Amino acid sequence: xxxxxxxxxxxxxxHCGDHAYTEDYRQDGHYFCCLGCxxxxxxxxxxxxxxxxxxxxxxxxSQRGQASRSDYLxxxxxxxxxxxxxxxxxxxxxxxxxxxxxxxxxxxxxxxYKLHPSIVSSQSDFMKxxxxxTFQQEQLSLRQLVALLTRIGYEPKITLQDVVKAGKKLxxxxxxxxxxxxxxxxxxxxxxxxxxxxxxxxxxxxxxVFFGWMNLAFCLPVLLYSARxxxxxxxxxxxxxxxxxxxxxxxxxAVLFIRTASEVLSGSGPGFADTLCGLVFFxxxxxxVQARTYHHIxxxxxxxxxxxxxxxxxxxxxxxxxPIADLQVGDRILIRNNEIIPADAILLKxxxxxxxxxxxxxxxxxxxxxxxxxxxxxxxxxxxIELEITKPVSQSYLTRLWNNSGDVTEKEFHTFSNxxxxxxxxxxxxxxxxxxxxxxxxxxxGRAWGAFTAVLIIACPCALAxxxxxxxxxxxxxxDKNRYYxxxxxxxxxMAAVDTLVFDKTGTISSPAAxxxxxxxxxxxxxxxxxxxxxxxxxxxxxxxIVKWLRVIEFKPVSAYSEQAGKGMMARxxxxxxxxxxxxxxxxxLRPDTVTGSQVFVAINGVVKGFFSVDQPWxxxxxxxxxxxxxxxxxxxxxxxxxxxxPVLQRLFPPGATLLFNQMPDEKRNYIQQLQxxxxxxxxxxxxxxxxxxxxxxxxxxxxxxxxxxxxxxxDAILDGxxxxxxxxxxxxxxxxxRIIHCSFGISLSYNVVGxxxxxxxxxxxxxxxxxxxxxxxxxxxxxxxxxxxxxxKRQLN
Amino acid sequence: xxAIFFLIGCSVFIALIFLAAFFWANKTGQHEDxxxxxxxxxxxxxxxxxTDCGPSNEHRQSAPAAREQTRS
Numbered sequence: 001x002x003x004x005x006x007x008x009x010x011x012x013x014x015h016c017g018d019h020a021y022t023e024d025y026r027q028d029g030h031y032f033c034c035l036g037c038x039x040x041x042x043x044x045x046x047x048x049x050x051x052x053x054x055x056x057x058x059x060x061x062s063q064r065g066q067a068s069r070s071d072y073l074x075x076x077x078x079x080x081x082x083x084x085x086x087x088x089x090x091x092x093x094x095x096x097x098x099x100x101x102x103x104x105x106x107x108x109x110x111x112x113y114k115l116h117p118s119i120v121s122s123q124s125d126f127m128k129x130x131x132x133x134t135f136q137q138e139q140l141s142l143r144q145l146v147a148l149l150t151r152i153g154y155e156p157k158i159t160l161q162d163v164v165k166a167g168k169k170l171x172x173x174x175x176x177x178x179x180x181x182x183x184x185x186x187x188x189x190x191x192x193x194x195x196x197x198x199x200x201x202x203x204x205x206x207x208x209v210f211f212g213w214m215n216l217a218f219c220l221p222v223l224l225y226s227a228r229x230x231x232x233x234x235x236x237x238x239x240x241x242x243x244x245x246x247x248x249x250x251x252x253x254a255v256l257f258i259r260t261a262s263e264v265l266s267g268s269g270p271g272f273a274d275t276l277c278g279l280v281f282f283x284x285x286x287x288x289v290q291a292r293t294y295h296h297i298x299x300x301x302x303x304x305x306x307x308x309x310x311x312x313x314x315x316x317x318x319x320x321x322x323p324i325a326d327l328q329v330g331d332r333i334l335i336r337n338n339e340i341i342p343a344d345a346i347l348l349k350x351x352x353x354x355x356x357x358x359x360x361x362x363x364x365x366x367x368x369x370x371x372x373x374x375x376x377x378x379x380x381x382x383x384x385i386e387l388e389i390t391k392p393v394s395q396s397y398l399t400r401l402w403n404n405s406g407d408v409t410e411k412e413f414h415t416f417s418n419x420x421x422x423x424x425x426x427x428x429x430x431x432x433x434x435x436x437x438x439x440x441x442x443x444x445x446g447r448a449w450g451a452f453t454a455v456l457i458i459a460c461p462c463a464l465a466x467x468x469x470x471x472x473x474x475x476x477x478x479x480d481k482n483r484y485y486x487x488x489x490x491x492x493x494x495m496a497a498v499d500t501l502v503f504d505k506t507g508t509i510s511s512p513a514a515x516x517x518x519x520x521x522x523x524x525x526x527x528x529x530x531x532x533x534x535x536x537x538x539x540x541x542x543x544x545x546i547v548k549w550l551r552v553i554e555f556k557p558v559s560a561y562s563e564q565a566g567k568g569m570m571a572r573x574x575x576x577x578x579x580x581x582x583x584x585x586x587x588x589x590l591r592p593d594t595v596t597g598s599q600v601f602v603a604i605n606g607v608v609k610g611f612f613s614v615d616q617p618w619x620x621x622x623x624x625x626x627x628x629x630x631x632x633x634x635x636x637x638x639x640x641x642x643x644x645x646x647p648v649l650q651r652l653f654p655p656g657a658t659l660l661f662n663q664m665p666d667e668k669r670n671y672i673q674q675l676q677x678x679x680x681x682x683x684x685x686x687x688x689x690x691x692x693x694x695x696x697x698x699x700x701x702x703x704x705x706x707x708x709x710x711x712x713x714x715x716d717a718i719l720d721g722x723x724x725x726x727x728x729x730x731x732x733x734x735x736x737x738x739r740i741i742h743c744s745f746g747i748s749l750s751y752n753v754v755g756x757x758x759x760x761x762x763x764x765x766x767x768x769x770x771x772x773x774x775x776x777x778x779x780x781x782x783x784x785x786x787x788x789x790x791x792x793x794k795r796q797l798n
Numbered sequence: 799x800x801a802i803f804f805l806i807g808c809s810v811f812i813a814l815i816f817l818a819a820f821f822w823a824n825k826t827g828q829h830e831d832x833x834x835x836x837x838x839x840x841x842x843x844x845x846x847x848x849t850d851c852g853p854s855n856e857h858r859q860s861a862p863a864a865r866e867q868t869r870s
Contacts (some may be wrong), residue, residue: 051841051842055841103837103840103841106834106837106838107841110838123834124834125830125831125834126831126833126834126837127831127832127833127834128831173824173825176824176829177821177824180817180820180821180824181817184813184814184817187813188810188813191809192806207802210803214806214810
């Protein structure tokens with residue numbers, strides 16, 4: 001073995017593939033980055049599950065994160081809401097497990113029975129990131145099961161507004177069944193229509209009658225079952241005195257059936273049975289494509305999925321988890337480090353340092369002392385505190401904030417096909433009537449009926465009805481590949497119409513994860529450990545960043561620790577004394593000229609060792625992105641934060657952009673409203689609860705998130721922070737998609753013109769209709785698919 | 799030539815069976831997860847050499863059987 005492999009730089013964790021900084025965690029010749037990963041390995045190894053590491057290298061997820069509490073799962077009331085099924089012996093539960101990412105995950109989660117004898121079986125769904133587990137509840141409680149999953153690195157994500165349960169509601173079963181029936185009838189009626197198309201000898205006429213009746217029989221389920229939705233929708237649309245695209249479709253279907261029935265009953269011809277079935281089949285497929293959704297991402301999340309499932313209530317001497325809906329005014333609750341305050345409350349005990357960045361946009365923790373009122377939504381960043389609830393959860397500030405944002409009037413938007421269909425139907429009926437009138441005038445009433453019906457049949461906007469769904473669905477999967485998740489196909493047209501962009505600051509254009517930290521100076525490994533040990537005691541965000549950055553695993557005991565708010569901290573470690581904080585505090589004389597971010601100085605035994613500097617954590621490529629947007633869009637920034645970063649932002653944003661600070665959530669929403677009143681199509685980009693109202697108010701709301709499985713407010717699209725820089729290209733691509741729809745409309749219109757020229761003459765044969773309709777459909781599907789991918793390549797989104 | 803009526807009857811009947819099979823598959827959720835089974839089929843069967851596998855094997859029903867049980 002070469003020696004270089006053993007140097008610290010070359011070590012990667014056998015489990016998760018992260019950098020291993022120490023050789024301490026070692027097992028069977030494999031190195032691990034932390035105890036968590038090593039434990040997972042040991043658990044798997046002892047249960048003979050090493051196959052896990054065979055299917056992928058480093059299949060695990062990093063175990064350095066903190067597991068959340070799960071004691072509330074012992075409460076039957078809470079547990080019952082989570083499980084799918086329960087009888088005397090077994091329980092079935094479905095968990096949402098964000099960590100599922102590779103085939104090893106599937107393998108391990110389906111071999112859980114090896115880990116515990118009480119697990120009967122488990123089945124995972126990779127796309128939905130769910131695992132369904134059947135277990136015997138006698139020997140294994142729900143909490144133990146969750147603990148077991150957490151121990152092997154697959155912690156289920158449990159929230160009140162459960163993704164698993166929500167996903168079950170939406171089903172397309174009835175649509176799929178309708179497509180199946182239409183497809184079945186289409187195939188059979190086409191088979192029965194072929195003899196007619198190829199021509200039959202005179203002695204075969206008795207078959208023609210039989211085929212006609214069979215065809216009519218196949219039309220009935222299509223008309224009465226598969227196409228039912230179109231008639232209903234057309235009727236509703238007429239009642240509202242509007243003409244949507246379903247009106248000409250329903251008209252076409254009805255005319256096709258009437259003409260088929262009359263021809264078969266009178267024995268005058270074969271009818272259009274296969275065209276009718278084919279038309280319904282294709283437009284239903286289009287509808288199915290359009291209804292594509294994401295199972296694993298929820299766009300309709302509200303405060304319930306942000307809150308924890310339960311909090312610890314203190315009654316007398318006992319602590320017991322209760323569901324947050326059961327919390328009452330006057331209850332005493334215990335909030336530990338990193339937990340969220342569920343309701344407005346008064347601080348009774350302890351020191352509160354609350355991170356409200358998600359609610360207000362303010363990035364620095366808010367300090368509270370005993371007797372202070374604390375609003376819901378803050379995350380405690382210091383030690384455990386005790387609170388007394390002053391308002392029920394449903395009436396707290398945060399919940400009100402959310403509910404207020406809900407009364408936004410339905411955003412009106414005319415999609416291209418809506419606009420077209422308003423003119424389409426009148427023109428269609430006009431042509432049909434003119435053709436009929438012409439032939440009546442000529443004294444040929446048979447031909448008049450033929451021409452009238454043929455116009456309505458041939459001009460049935462099948463291809464038009466398919467062009468939007470297929471283009472937008474292809475665009476949706478392109479976005480999907482680039483980690484940008486749009487709620488529905490219809491939203492892409494809305495996105496293309498946007499001309500104004502409003503950004504939030506904290507979490508949107510800045511990313512806490514992207515904070516670039518440097519140490520200017522020299523620190524030995526020993527000194528690094530000392531600094532980390534001291535900083536660990538502080539709740540200041542910078543101290544936490546430093547601890548994270550130093551990546552020290554062994555901490556040393558610290559004595560005589562004291563912290564001066566806004567200045568720094570000092571402590572003793574063995575014989576050494578440390579001062580960490582501002583330049584004045586540690587006695588540093590040097591002041592760096594290029595002041596861009598915060599600095600933290602370090603002095604050990606009175607000697608200044610150097611300073612940590614934190615660059616503003618703007619997302620990568622922000623300036624380029626804003627410059628790219630500049631020519632076509634008007635740019636705005638509304639921040640809930642104070643304006644301390646105004647000078648930097650003025651440099652980042654192109655001149656002409658509006659920058660607003662200290663904006664309350666309501667003010668953000670009003671600002672969007674003001675822009676809309678100036679007939680702007682506004683897109684809001686935000687991340688937190690404070691943007692929820694603005695996101696809903698905007699014509700198109702994008703939630704920016706570094707982890708799409710985490711909470712994000714209700715929106716029209718979710719953008720993964722890593723794809724932030726691609727945003728201008730996404731907007732261009734949305735416009736391209738709309739352009740493709742326009743083009744395909746042109747193509748389908750030209751087919752219609754060809755068909756109509758035959759139809760008005762009253763000479764359209766069933767064979768002609770049976771060929772033209774599928775041909776135009778296939779052309780449109782082919783064109784939209786190819787064109788969308790060409791544009792994706794052009795925009796480098798493939 | 800009247801055989802053609804019989805043959806068409808047969809073909810429609812068989813097609814109806816397939817339609818019914820599709821409905822059954824759709825109803826029992828066989829189309830819900832179209833990805834995971836494709837991965838699952840590639841997993842190797844385990845070598846039965848290890849005897850310390852634990853007591854789990856006795857308890858374990860085959861996965862489809864267990865699912866069937868829980869559904870009913």
